Amino acid sequence: MSLSETDETITYKIILIGDSSVGKTCLFKKLTTGVYSDKNISTIGIDRKSISLKIKVVENGVELEKTFVIQIWDTAGQERFRSITKGYFQDSQGLLLLYDITNKDTFDNLDKWISSVKDSLGDDDKEKDKYIIILLGNKLDLAVGDDRRVTTEEAMKKCEECDIIWGGECSAKDFTVEELTNKFEAYTKEIFQKIGCNVQRDSTATKAVKNDKKKCAC
Numbered sequence: 483m484s485l486s487e488t489d490e491t492i493t494y495k496i497i498l499i500g501d502s503s504v505g506k507t508c509l510f511k512k513l514t515t516g517v518y519s520d521k522n523i524s525t526i527g528i529d530r531k532s533i534s535l536k537i538k539v540v541e542n543g544v545e546l547e548k549t550f551v552i553q554i555w556d557t558a559g560q561e562r563f564r565s566i567t568k569g570y571f572q573d574s575q576g577l578l579l580l581y582d583i584t585n586k587d588t589f590d591n592l593d594k595w596i597s598s599v600k601d602s603l604g605d606d607d608k609e610k611d612k613y614i615i616i617l618l619g620n621k622l623d624l625a626v627g628d629d630r631r632v633t634t635e636e637a638m639k640k641c642e643e644c645d646i647i648w649g650g651e652c653s654a655k656d657f658t659v660e661e662l663t664n665k666f667e668a669y670t671k672e673i674f675q676k677i678g679c680n681v682q683r684d685s686t687a688t689k690a691v692k693n694d695k696k697k698c699a700c
């Protein structure tokens with residue numbers, strides 16, 4: 483199989499969701515700025531940054547290197563912000579659902595998050611083809627001995643039961659930017675396999691890209 487290059491850039495929106503304190507902001511900042519901070523300041527509202535990835539994908543039997551712009555959206559996990567956060571599900575291709583491996587409550591609450599996504603985006607076959615939910619366990623560095631409260635097997639079983647994708651475990655603190663980027667490359671491939679470049683909805687992702695372009699032009 484030969485490898486071709488294509489100029490086409492595909493934009494996907496991946497939104498980070500999950501209970502407060504699971505580490506969404508730390509992951510977002512580490513991945514997009516390379517910096518990890520221990521400060522615990524709850525997110526209010528929403529934050530967004532893009533990363534660009536060149537990934538080899540197979541399309542119609544041909545291996546191609548495509549450029550992807552991944553917009554990563556960090557949301558607030560606190561209950562009082564749920565209705566605002568839900569508004570941002572609408573045009574996401576990837577919903578990265580985080581739990582804290584050392585906090586069972588954040589795992590037990592996954593059902594609520596999954597229902598909330600499916601209620602917002604639709605659960606019939608046609609709608610389910612437009613997005614994927616990926617489960618990611620965070621704070622792996624703290625999950626030593628008894629401090630691990632959720633096993634990898636439990637999390638993988640949950641993915642099978644809920645028909646969502648297992649995104650593995652990570653530590654926003656200890657993982658390198660490269661390790662985190664590798665994970666996002668894998669998630670992007672999953673989205674591409676399911677959705678391809680056919681991102682039809684006129685999304686906040688698209689609008690944000692247009693706004694970014696406007697800003698650049700000024």
Ligand code: GTP
Pocket residue numbers: 500501502503504505506507508509519520521522523524525526557558559560620621622623624652653654655656
């Ligand atoms: P909300 O904004 O309230 O939704 O919380 P959040 O999910 O964005 O959590 P945040 O990133 O603010 O992290 C909460 C706390 O967990 C902070 O004190 C972080 O330092 C800590 N934390 C996040 N990720 C890790 C990790 O991988 N390892 C360790 N040891 N601590 C982490």
